[in-house]
Amino acid sequence: MxxxxxxxxxxxxxxxxxxxxxxxxxxxxxxxxxxxxxxxxxxxxxxxxxxxxxxxxxxxxxxxxxxxxxxxxxxxxxxxxxxxxxxxxxxxxxxxxxxxxxxxxxxxxxxxxxxxxxxxxxxxxxxxxxxxxxxxxxxxxxxxxxxxxxxxxxxxxxxxxxxxxxxxxxxxxxxxxxxxxxxxxxxxxxxxxxxxxxxxxxxxxxxxxxxxxxxxxxxxxxxxxxxxxxxxxxxxxxxxxxxxxxxxxxxxDRETEAARLGVLRERLAAGITDSIVDVMVNGTAPVSPAVLNVTFTGCRADDLLLMLDAAGLDCSTGSACTAGVHQPSEVLLAMGRSEAEASSSLRFSFGPTTDDAAIDRLMAALPQAVARARAAAL
Known part of the structure; x- marks a missing residue:
């Protein structure tokens, strides 16, 4: 690791x-x-x-x-x-x-x-x-x-x-x-x-x-x-x-940094939707440039998180105040998502240490991690 x-x-x-x-x-x-x-x-x-x-x-x-x-x-x-x-x-x-x-x-x-x-x-x-x-x-x-x-x-x-x-x-x-x-x-x-x-x-x-x-x-x-x-x-x-x-x-630095993070967020969102089937970005504009929430249908979010963790990539299943407890996201349930959808979503959030190289490494690992997580959920 x-x-x-x-x-x-x-x-x-x-x-x-x-x-x-x-x-x-x-x-x-x-x-x-x-x-x-x-x-x-x-x-x-x-x-x-x-x-x-x-x-x-x-x-x-x-x-x-x-x-x-x-x-x-x-x-x-x-x-x-x-x-x-x-x-x-x-x-x-x-x-x-x-x-x-x-x-x-x-x-x-x-x-x-x-x-x-x-x-x-x-x-x-x-x-x-x-x-x-x-x-x-x-x-x-x-x-x-x-x-x-x-x-x-x-x-x-x-x-x-x-x-x-x-x-x-x-x-x-x-x-x-x-x-x-x-x-x-x-x-x-x-x-x-x-x-x-x-x-x-x-x-x-x-x-x-x-x-x-x-x-x-x-x-x-x-x-x-x-x-x-x-x-x-x-x-x-x-x-x-x-x-x-x-x-x-x-x-x-807000204006410059928000613009930079917004580009990274859009790049990651496009990369995920273009390379992985059955995914859904949760939330439409206006949104923070620093947060991207994605549902990976057919996965257990915890499984996917741990596979990415083993690959050196830290992300979250939702609020840090409820993460670690296996349960559907209350936020996504309130937005009308099913329990399955609310249980298969990850949050990626960005800051000063996030750059193009980090997005590249995430996108290199994510498709295989999703495939493995979907297989584990069968």
């Missing part, structure tokens, strides 16, 4: 390799002492680094620094938005898209009988006919900006209009959009937005919930209330510094 350094990595949507600018930025501050809530010199120095990182991230997102609430990642940010809105007086209900991340869909179990699920069409986009469930009893509407499994971009205009008419708050999980598509919190018009660092080459363990300044979310937890009284706990200064550095690099 190929060593890590010899492998081709097609799972950037699960976690991108740490970029050098983030590593260098963190190396410069890891050893510095000081709790940013302390008043002494070391504490004030830590606070300065934290707030400078907050300002940088806000600038990358078209937000005000006071709107940035640092979290441990996208999951916690999504949880804070949903649970923080669920106690709005007189508004007991939440509405979420059918193809959301588990950190959003999990609220169905957490708040039984209080969540309306917005259906999607076969392309994974919300069906406007279902938006009438958003009423004056809805506290918050949450829908992804870019789907983590298919890369499908969700137009938000009609969702926002329905929410505004009902005076419901709006939240979008923009984890997969950040660094790949234009992202401006003020222009987007939502009340809250989730981003995270490790999808764009920042460190694992830090994300942010961007919350409109005049919106007061209830805090699901308790403690010192360090992050705008929504999240408690000692701030992770070095991680914030790394997040800011990675965000600045990703936003600075």
């Amino acid at each position: 190929a060593t890590v350094s010899e492998r081709d990595y097609f799972d950037h949507a699960a976690g991108a390799p740490l970029v050098e600018v983030a590593r260098a930025a963190m190396d410069a501050v890891w050893r510095l002492p000081g709790n940013p809530s302390s008043l002494h010199t070391a504490g004030r120095s830590a606070r300065r680094l934290l707030e400078e990182s907050r300002e940088t991230l806000a600038g990358c997102l078209g937000a005000h620094p006071t709107e940035i609430v640092f979290t441990s990642g996208g999951t916690e940010a999504n949880n804070l938005a949903l649970l923080g809105a669920s106690s709005r007086p007189g508004r007991p209900r939440l509405a979420i898209g059918a193809t959301e991340h588990p950190s959003v869909t999990g609220v169905i179990e957490r708040l039984p009988g209080r969540v309306d699920v917005l259906a999607v069409d076969r392309d994974g986009r919300l069906q406007t006919s279902g938006l009438d469930v958003i009423t004056e009893r809805t506290a918050l509407v949450s829908t992804m900006l870019v789907n983590n499994e298919t890369g499908v971009a969700q137009p938000l205009e009609q969702v926002l209009a329905a929410a505004r008419a009902a005076d419901a708050w709006t939240h979008t999980d923009a984890v997969q959009a950040f660094g790949h598509l234009p992202l401006d919190f003020a222009d987007l018009g939502v009340d809250a937005m989730t981003v995270t660092a490790h999808k764009l080459g920042g460190p694992v363990g830090i994300g942010a919930l961007v919350v409109r300044r005049d919106l007061a979310l209830a805090a699901p937890g308790f403690g010192g209330g360090q992050e705008r009284k929504v999240r408690s706990g000692t701030a992770m200064v070095a991680l914030a510094v790394g997040f800011a550095a990675a965000a600045r690099a990703a936003v600075g």
